[in-house]
Amino acid sequence: MLAARGSRFHSSAWPSLPLAAGLAASLELLRMALAAVIVLFVVAMMDITLQTYGVILKATTVSREKIALADYHAAVARRDDLTGVANRTAFREQFEERLTTLDASGRCLAIHWLDLDRFKEINDSFGHLAGNALLAGVAHRLDEVFGRRGIVARLGGDEFVVVCEVEHRTDAVAIGEKILDLVERPLHFDGRVLRVTASLGIAIAPTDGSDADTLLKNADLALYRAKDSGRGMLCFYERLMDEKVERSRELAAEMEGALERSEFSLMFQPIFDLAGGRILSCEALLRWTSPDHGTISPAEFIPIAEDSGLIVEIGRWVIREACRIASTWPTDVTVAVNLSPIQLRSANLAMTIVSALATSGLAAERLELEVTESVLLEDITASLAALEAINRLHVRTTLDDFGTGYSSLSYLTKFPFQTLKIDRSFVQDSERNPASVAIVQTVIELAAKLGMRTIAEGIETQAQLDQLRRTRCDAVQGFFLARPMSASMIGTMLADAAPAAVKLR
Template identity: 70%
Template sequence: MARLIARLRELRHSDHRITAQVRAVLVESLYASTQSLVIGALTSTTIAAVVAWATVDAWLAAAAVAIGVVGALRIADALRAHRVDVDAEAAARHEVGYRVGALAYSGLLGLFGFLTLTRSGDGVVQLLAVTTAIGYAAGIAGRNAGRPRIALAQLCLASLPLSAGLLIGFEPLKLVLAAVIVLFVVAMIDITLQTYGALLKATLVSHENAALAAHHAAHARRDDLTGVANRTAFREQFEERLRMLPGSGSKLALYWLDLDRFKEINDTFGHLAGNALLAAVAGRLRTHFDHESVVARLGGDEFAILSPVGDRQEAATIGAAILALVRRPVAHDGHSLRTSASIGVALAPENGREADTLLKNADLALYRAKESGRGQLYFYEPVMDEKIERRRQLDYELHGALERGEFHLLFQPIFDLAASRVLSCEVLLRWTNRHHGVVSPVEFIPIAEDNGTIDAIGHWVLYQACEVARDWPADISIAVNLSPIQLRATHLPAVVLDALNASGMPPERLNLEVTETVLLEDVETSLAALEALNRLRVRTTLDDFGTGYSSLSYLTRFPFQTLKIDRSFVTDLERSPASIAIVQTVVDLGAQLGMRTIAEGVETQAQLDQLRRTRCDAVQGYLLARPMPAAMVSAMLAGKGSEATG
């Protein structure tokens, strides 16, 4: 008994410790079985009416009418509550309403039993009244255990008046029955509390599991690194916005953006720096756009943004703001990380009404933006499809092209003008694709630079070139072009050293060519890379000299051994005195700085004669020798045509 009293005291405090959501579930359990409430109310009302009719007692008749009225009200309340969801806010109101009806009904049943025992001597009538109240009380223990204070009050109101009615007559058998009812009430209190404990535990576990499932569901739709929506959540919200679009009266802009040169930042500063850049860009975008927009990271350095817009001009304004946000530097570990974004934009509904169509069109616009240079935004236009679809196909085909053996090398001899012999050979990369056939380097090299495959391709070219040149005469060097991405990679010296070690070729026979525009994009990084190559005793050439932002200041800073005069000046030698003057100036400048000069693109005898007059050191071009396979180069160097034909 002491344990039961302690549990009743604990009940007074436990209800305040549960959350509003759990309380709402427990309140909802009161209305879980509308059918049983209806049957109970109809049965009790019918029995009360029968007893009142049999006894012809006004008090019992009034009590029976009250039981019927309250029962009907409770049925109406149960049916109304069953049609609506009981949320945390409404739970308190529902509980008050249920408590009033339940206690009134229980009290009336107890009162009816008491009146029957005290105002009628008919044993059958008394049995009907007592069994009705006791049966009702027994059902309460299980049915309303979710709110035990209501259940216990109902139990006492329905049962204890019966004990009082039995005690009034002081008849031995009735006294025994009164005691049995009291013990019944105590037992039902214990059962109610146990049922409540089990129900509360199950509800808490269910609620915790639901909360955990909701957490996992939210986590599964959030990008771990940046905290913005991931591809799954983006797709769901995208399709939802498209369904709502017809009635909104506005347009929906899809921005698909890539971070420019992100791979270079990863390679130069490490993955932690790359992650910091991604997180910073995502944070800026999330802060800039309100809840009506969606910011998502689709993977890697790809982001997507959905934003409602009024027209194309507003979409362009938003796009310009995105470009500005991405361009802002990010401080990390003492470095200032800088990037830009290429953005493709598709507008719904004019560029499509389905998610897949809009994503495809935004992707095509993104390719156009990349093709036009970094930091650009392009809207989708139908004319983009054919050209950009080819670029996209080539992008896909470049992945795996090395493994499929689709690349091969050609070699174009470079001739020493004074000695009229082969001085070196420039390596030229060629790609024959399984679907597209021969693809020009002018077309596929920029794509390889954008999608990151240029690094692996460049390594392969370097290794193959050193392997081929190893068997050439010791005074013949090999010239290999470096892409901007290769030059900026911190591991370039190690790659070059590995290629030399693998082939056994002396480093002095390797000449690496870079274009002057690359140098001006990141002067310090380029200078450090060239100095590291020179420490390996590898020679370096400034390619396409005169086509970029030629400056005497950087010629004195960068450690080049050779200047290569661009073919555009060579082409005009026959008809342009200005080109003659430029070539002569470059040759003289190279001589004064201790650099050799090479003229490329020599196609006529007149051009060759003019270059001899300028005292250019070396030449290459179709007049002298076309690009050829390694076997033909070996035959030439073996003595079968190693002299210049001009």
């Protein structure tokens, strides 16, 4: 348009030039002067027009660049920097837009909210670069499969959401299973193979809500239920789950500052020498008393601590505190501490142990760390390396709950355990089931041949204790012998028992 205006001026100015030429040709001074004025006027007008055109063109270009830059920044502001998929802001906008068109289509909208299981372990074990690579890889897979047909967004941290239109609930299940499969595929990074699973919560509009806030809340509740059910699980929203999930959320929030507020404490349960009745060791048991919820069962709060990643910090405190208290006991009594799967694979575990022993002055041989069979099933290579590192510190290791896994006998030859704990289910069933008696006897004999000590846990009756006396079991533990007690009570008990062994019933 600007060029057209310039050309119109030029076409209107050109007729003035022949007039100037005619005046100049007359050779009369006055007419020649007038011709010169006309020429100068035309030149001046052309220059002004060109300058004006340049200014307007520059202003238009700058305006267009500003609009383009604003559009670019708006797009960037709605894209997740790390993964390139939509961020929380863009997701909310797109999701609400989809909801407005939902009634007209007559279809349903399925919200799949996923959280990577124990993602913090990847960061702790391999570093943030590995964690970022995993997040980017997961986002790319999800976007490649679902990006064109729905919404794929990263809500922050290790949380993602996929929204797709569905006709039936079975469609949402199929999408959820595909998402879990995409997440579980291994990712290669810096010569390592990274593996992770996801928990998935599903809410469907309009069945589970018609507005964005309600639907997102319900999908989040379903996600919490899925995480409670175990890793790699998907769960649909149900109205009855609200109360339980809300409690889990409240406990997770309270646990954030529980260590600083000194809300955790340790109880100790003695482990007795079966032959002589002497206290060989005491197992440290974590307890939590919340100001708002009172005493919380370990079976409830420990999984929450593991999911939130707080178990590493709490576990570090448990090891330090257990070593500190055990340092006041007789030197022939050890202390046993349970390790969670996350602790076992933590890169700082060895440093935590060394620091706790040095600060307390406890001899390394007096610390025993217990792991369950389920820990070993998850990553044999990493678990073996961690246990060997512990043994190099001269700290003893115990295989807890033996008999509940899938390949128990193979563990005895692969892993460097010094002690075997026979699961309470076999001990408690020994009164009724001869097969359990045979299993207990076989495990004890096998452990003895491999040079391992055995502890039978969960003794609750005299008959169970008598049955174990007929075996070569080394030690026993259970409510029938002694219940968990405070550090002061265990100190008094050890002081009283020092001159002579405790007489078992």
